[in-house]
Amino acid sequence: MNQILRKFLPALLGSLAWGACAAQTPPTAASIRFPKGFLLGTSTAAYQVEGGYQADGKGESNWDFMANKIGVTQFTIGKKETGNVADNMYDRTTYRKDIALMKQLGVNSYRFSIAWSRIMPQGTGAVNAKAVAHYDQLITDLKAAGIEPIVTLYHFDMPQALIEKGGWANPASADWYTAYAEVIFKQYGQKAKKFITFNEPYIEFFVQHYLMNLEQSKAAPTVRYAAGMTGAHHMLLASARAVAAYHRLKLPGQIGITLNLGPCLPFDPKNPADVAAAPWQDVLLNKLFLDGALRGSYPKQALDSLQKYNPTFKRTAPEMALLAANKPDFLGVNFYAPAMVKADPTSPFGVNWLGLNPDSAPTSSTGPHRPEQLYALLMRIKADYQNPTVMITENGAAYGDVDEKMVNGKINDANRCRSLMEHLAAVQRAVAEGSKTIGYMHWSYADNFEWIFGYTVKLGLVNVDRATQKRTPKQSYYVYQSILKQQPK
Numbered sequence: 001m002n003q004i005l006r007k008f009l010p011a012l013l014g015s016l017a018w019g020a021c022a023a024q025t026p027p028t029a030a031s032i033r034f035p036k037g038f039l040l041g042t043s044t045a046a047y048q049v050e051g052g053y054q055a056d057g058k059g060e061s062n063w064d065f066m067a068n069k070i071g072v073t074q075f076t077i078g079k080k081e082t083g084n085v086a087d088n089m090y091d092r093t094t095y096r097k098d099i100a101l102m103k104q105l106g107v108n109s110y111r112f113s114i115a116w117s118r119i120m121p122q123g124t125g126a127v128n129a130k131a132v133a134h135y136d137q138l139i140t141d142l143k144a145a146g147i148e149p150i151v152t153l154y155h156f157d158m159p160q161a162l163i164e165k166g167g168w169a170n171p172a173s174a175d176w177y178t179a180y181a182e183v184i185f186k187q188y189g190q191k192a193k194k195f196i197t198f199n200e201p202y203i204e205f206f207v208q209h210y211l212m213n214l215e216q217s218k219a220a221p222t223v224r225y226a227a228g229m230t231g232a233h234h235m236l237l238a239s240a241r242a243v244a245a246y247h248r249l250k251l252p253g254q255i256g257i258t259l260n261l262g263p264c265l266p267f268d269p270k271n272p273a274d275v276a277a278a279p280w281q282d283v284l285l286n287k288l289f290l291d292g293a294l295r296g297s298y299p300k301q302a303l304d305s306l307q308k309y310n311p312t313f314k315r316t317a318p319e320m321a322l323l324a325a326n327k328p329d330f331l332g333v334n335f336y337a338p339a340m341v342k343a344d345p346t347s348p349f350g351v352n353w354l355g356l357n358p359d360s361a362p363t364s365s366t367g368p369h370r371p372e373q374l375y376a377l378l379m380r381i382k383a384d385y386q387n388p389t390v391m392i393t394e395n396g397a398a399y400g401d402v403d404e405k406m407v408n409g410k411i412n413d414a415n416r417c418r419s420l421m422e423h424l425a426a427v428q429r430a431v432a433e434g435s436k437t438i439g440y441m442h443w444s445y446a447d448n449f450e451w452i453f454g455y456t457v458k459l460g461l462v463n464v465d466r467a468t469q470k471r472t473p474k475q476s477y478y479v480y481q482s483i484l485k486q487q488p489k
């Protein structure tokens with residue numbers, strides 16, 4: 001399994017992404033400007049940064065379970081690593097220093113996620129007052145620093161007690177989640193103004209589950225893959241119900257959902273099989289979720305194919321009406337790179353993009369560097385989905401040792417600096433051409449627990465010494481700082 005994961009997961013990383021080829025003249029930091037009020041921030045997720053995995057009565061999550069129980073025996077996460085300590089950001093003394101560093105950076109917003117297993121340790125029922133107070137304090141502390149909290153309710157971490165009841169494959173999962181979401185809205189709905197229901201359903205159901213179940217299942221790749229549609233549908237229903245609850249409570253903000261999206265390009269444009277594979281991959285990766293979330297329908301081609309290999313998957317007319325009636329107020333977009341698609345008979349539905357990166361060194365493990373594809377993606381969303389409000393909720397890069405070496409206490413991550421500037425310039429261009437993009441959150445504030453890669457893959461603007469928790473801002477932090485300084489106040 002490890003080998004399989006290593007083969008495919010270089011892309012999983014960032015849910016990795018999509019894109020286009022860019023600006024003729026490389027942008028300079030000085031040329032990057034956004035309209036007044038544009039949100040510029042950083043992004044993290046609970047399991048990746050919090051640590052404190054048993055603090056204040058926290059329940060076990062699927063990732064606590066995987067890292068501590070099966071991660072060490074059945075496959076290896078990074079160098080046998082867990083998120084038990086991570087960046088220690090559950091600890092207020094630590095996170096206040098991080099907020100101070102973010103303030104110095106000059107961001108006006110910060111996307112983080114709440115661990116469901118802290119708020120409701122068993123997933124349903126009793127609410128843990130200490131955890132509720134913790135996030136309340138975090139929101140207060142962020143606002144006191146002039147940083148707008150952007151709160152994700154679910155970022156890959158489900159309470160393990162619910163996984164044992166079938167997780168997202170159980171139709172009751174939408175009820176469990178809605179009850180949790182209502183707790184969050186009642187507690188924080190007046191204080192925080194931006195919420196995100198879910199992070200990257202495609203990655204959770206069609207990449208993580210598919211890859212992790214590879215060895216346990218004898219079923220064909222397409223069958224294993226199509227099985228993911230059941231959970232993905234329940235998650236989209238849960239999202240729509242949370243949106244409905246949020247609107248019913250008449251809260252003073254907006255709620256969105258985050259999808260991992262990106263143009264699908266043929267890996268070899270001269271190979272007709274790759275050229276034919278790219279649009280089909282686009283349906284599976286982008287259209288399925290964009291249509292589901294923003295149109296309340298699924299593309300027929302995807303639905304027919306998924307149902308053929310997952311005959312028990314059903315969606316009812318009332319469910320689809322629910323999706324159509326409760327669209328998110330904004331679309332969160334995680335973009336890392338375009339999908340470079342190959343026709344591959346051994347992959348689900350004969351198409352594959354995971355881990356395929358034609359760039360020559362230095363390469364980012366998040367995929368090929370194509371910032372112009374972020375521009376292309378934003379223009380497509382504008383044209384095809386009635387110009388919805390969009391927030392870039394993740395974008396970043398991980399070039400490995402070439403970028404991460406500390407020399408005399410300094411880290412010159414030149415490739416990340418370039419990536420940051422060129423992606424910001426792509427967003428700037430899309431905004432200038434009418435895309436209703438309202439913000440950009442860089443992934444990530446600091447190096448953290450990068451899922452199956454543990455701490456071996458680094459995406460932070462800030463380096464974290466694993467032994468001492470010391471933070472060292474990288475060159476990219478200072479580049480972002482100079483960009484943030486010149487934004488209209």
Ligand code: FCB
Nearest residue numbers: 013014015016045199200
């Ligand atoms: C995304 C995830 C995020 C992080 C980045 C690199 O897929 O949402 O948690 O792992 O990739």
